[in-house]
Amino acid sequence: MLRTAEAKSHAAITIVNAMAARKGAALGIKLWTKATVTVTDHPGEFVARNISDPRENADLARVTAQYVFAKFHADKRFGAFIQTESNIPIAVGLKSSSAASNSVALASLYALGRKRSDVEVVKLGVEASLRARVTITGAYDDACASYFGGLVVTDNAKRRILKRCRPERELRFLVLVPRMKRYTRSVNPKPMKAIKPLALAVHREVLRGNYWRAMTLNGLIYSMALGYDTTTTWAALNAGALAAGLTGKGPAVAAVVSAPDVRGVQSAWRDSGGKIIETSFNFHKATVSRSQGWM
Numbered sequence: 229m230l231r232t233a234e235a236k237s238h239a240a241i242t243i244v245n246a247m248a249a250r251k252g253a254a255l256g257i258k259l260w261t262k263a264t265v266t267v268t269d270h271p272g273e274f275v276a277r278n279i280s281d282p283r284e285n286a287d288l289a290r291v292t293a294q295y296v297f298a299k300f301h302a303d304k305r306f307g308a309f310i311q312t313e314s315n316i317p318i319a320v321g322l323k324s325s326s327a328a329s330n331s332v333a334l335a336s337l338y339a340l341g342r343k344r345s346d347v348e349v350v351k352l353g354v355e356a357s358l359r360a361r362v363t364i365t366g367a368y369d370d371a372c373a374s375y376f377g378g379l380v381v382t383d384n385a386k387r388r389i390l391k392r393c394r395p396e397r398e399l400r401f402l403v404l405v406p407r408m409k410r411y412t413r414s415v416n417p418k419p420m421k422a423i424k425p426l427a428l429a430v431h432r433e434v435l436r437g438n439y440w441r442a443m444t445l446n447g448l449i450y451s452m453a454l455g456y457d458t459t460t461t462w463a464a465l466n467a468g469a470l471a472a473g474l475t476g477k478g479p480a481v482a483a484v485v486s487a488p489d490v491r492g493v494q495s496a497w498r499d500s501g502g503k504i505i506e507t508s509f510n511f512h513k514a515t516v517s518r519s520q521g522w523m
Contacts, residue, residue, distance in 0.1 A: 232264065232265065233264070233334075233335040233336075233337075233338035233339040234516065235263050235265075235331040235332075235335035235514060235515065235517070236260055236261070236262045236263075236331055236514060237260070237261055237326075237327045237328075237330035237514040238256050238260050238261075238327060238374055238377060238510040238512070239259035239260065239261075239316045239322045239324065239327055239374065239510075240254040240255055240256050240322070240326065240374050240510075241255055241257055241321075241322065241401065241443075241475045241482040242254055242321065242370075242443070242446065242447075242474070242475040242482075243255055243381075243439055243442055243443045243446065244427065244430050244431045244442055244446050245427065245450050245474075245477075246365045246367070246369050246382070246384045247364055247365060247417070247427075247477070248420040248423045248426075248453075249424050249427040249431060250385040251382065251383050251384060251385075251427070251428065251431045252368070252369030252370070252381075252382055252384055253369055253373075253379065253380065253381040253431065253434045253442070254369045254370050254373035254374075254379075254380060255378070255380075255395075255439075255509070256380075256509065256510035257401055257507045257508065257509065257510050258507045258508055258510045259322065259327075259505070259507060260314065260315060260316070261312060261313070261314035261324065261328050261330075261331050262312065262313045262314070263289065263310060263311070263312045263313075263328065263332040263334075263335045264310070264311045264312075265309075265332065265335040265336045265339040266308060266309045266310075266339065267306050267307075267308055267340065268306060268308060269306065269307075270306075270307040271303065271304055271305055271307055272307055273307035274290045274293050274294045274297075274303075274307055275290070275307075275308075275309050275310070276289035276290035276309075276310040276311075276312070277309075277312075278312050278313075278314075279311050279312065280312070280314050280315070281318065284318055286312070288328050288329060288356070288357065288360045288362050289310045289312050289328055290310060291356050291359050292328070292333050292336070292352075292353060292357075292360070293308045293332055295352065295355065296336035296337060296352055296356070297340065299352070300340060300342055302340055306340075308336065310332060310335075310336075312331070312332065314328070317405050317503075318409065319409035320405050320406070320476075320478070320479060320480040321474065321475040321476025321478050322475060322476070322480060323367070323370040323371075323373070323374050323476065325357055325362040325367070325370075326353070326371040326373075326374040327374045329353030329356050329360075329362075329371065330350065330353045330371060330514050331514065332356075333349050333350075333352040333353040333356065334349050335516065337352075338516050346375065346376065349514075350371045350372055351387060354366045354368055354371050354387070364417060365384045366384055366387070367384070368382050368384040369384055370476070372389055374514070375513060376392065376513050376514075377509075377511045377512050378392055378393060378394045378395075378509070378510075378511050379439060380392050381431075381435060390435065391434075391435060393437075394509075394511055395439065397486075398487065399484050399485065399486060399487075399508070400484075400485050400487060400490050400506060400507070400508055401482060401483070401484060401485070401507050401508060401509075402469075402482070402485055402490065402494065402497070402504060402505070403475070403480050403481070403482045403483075403504070403505040404460055404481045404482075404483075404497050404502045404503075404504055405502050405503045405504075405505060406479045406480070406500075406501065408479055419453040419454070420453065422453070423449050423450070423452070423453050426445075426449050427446070427449065430446050433445070439471075440470045440484055441471070443472075443484065444471045444473050445473075446473055446474075447461055447473015447474040447475070448461065448473060450473075450474050450478075451478075454474070454477060454478060456474055456478055456479065460481045460497060461473050461474070463493075463496040464483040464485075464493050464496060464497065466496065467489065467493045467495070467496040468486070468488075468493065469484060469489065469493050470484045470485065470486065471483065471484040472484070490506065494506075
């Protein structure tokens with residue numbers, strides 16, 4: 229059995245938001261979250277800390293580890309100390325919760341000396357996210373893109389992966405992160421009913437392979453439903469972006485850009501009052517990078 233394990237999972241951007249129709253798609257990017265889980269001799273005691281931003285609530289990490297331990301009846305014998313470290317901005321739509329729950333679930337399993345399939349690990353994290361109330365739909369699309377990398381299309385209601393693919397073009401991602409945050413629990417679900425037919429239509433576009441068209445349409449639809457201005461989306465498109473739009477429940481806006489157009493989009497966003505992050509595709513699945521055995 230292992231005493232300590234460290235795992236890493238990645239961020240993602242939204243291609244189709246699953247809030248309205250419970251069918252979604254997301255694409256992995258190279259921002260990351262690491263989680264270290266150390267088993268302790270204090271039964272039922274789970275303590276979590278976000279070392280990147282100690283002011284942020286660490287309940288998701290705590291609930292995820294506790295849920296995994298309980299699944300194997302280990303919470304009656306042990307507790308855990310959980311630390312997370314991340315370069316993913318929190319509560320802006322870049323799947324920081326999915327990356328955290330994936331990495332904590334994976335590290336918890338290895339710390340207990342247990343192994344499960346990749347899909348089972350993702351589902352453990354999704355269930356923990358629902359229990360921690362950081363997601364409305366279970367965010368299975370986000371969790372899969374975070375864990376597996378690449379582009380993942382899902383049916384969140386059935387927790388099924390419908391399609392996985394690896395976009396071929398060498399592209400860059402720019403993410404405009406405003407100073408404000410928006411937590412999932414603050415989202416009003418009522419407008420989602422009105423846009424459900426549109427969300428389903430956009431989801432069909434993804435299944436046909438029209439990823440960038442779907443991303444832009446999705447962003448415009450959800451910006452309307454959630455009350456966001458679309459000025460920065462149009463600015464990116466006018467500057468040459470292949471796609472642009474709100475990611476998740478926002479407020480961040482992501483743009484898919486060919487290398488020659490990166491500076492143009494950055495210039496178009498320069499006066500928007502937010503931080504611009506440049507990154508690229510992630511095609512690597514979540515990993516366990518360090519572990520220590522029981523002595």
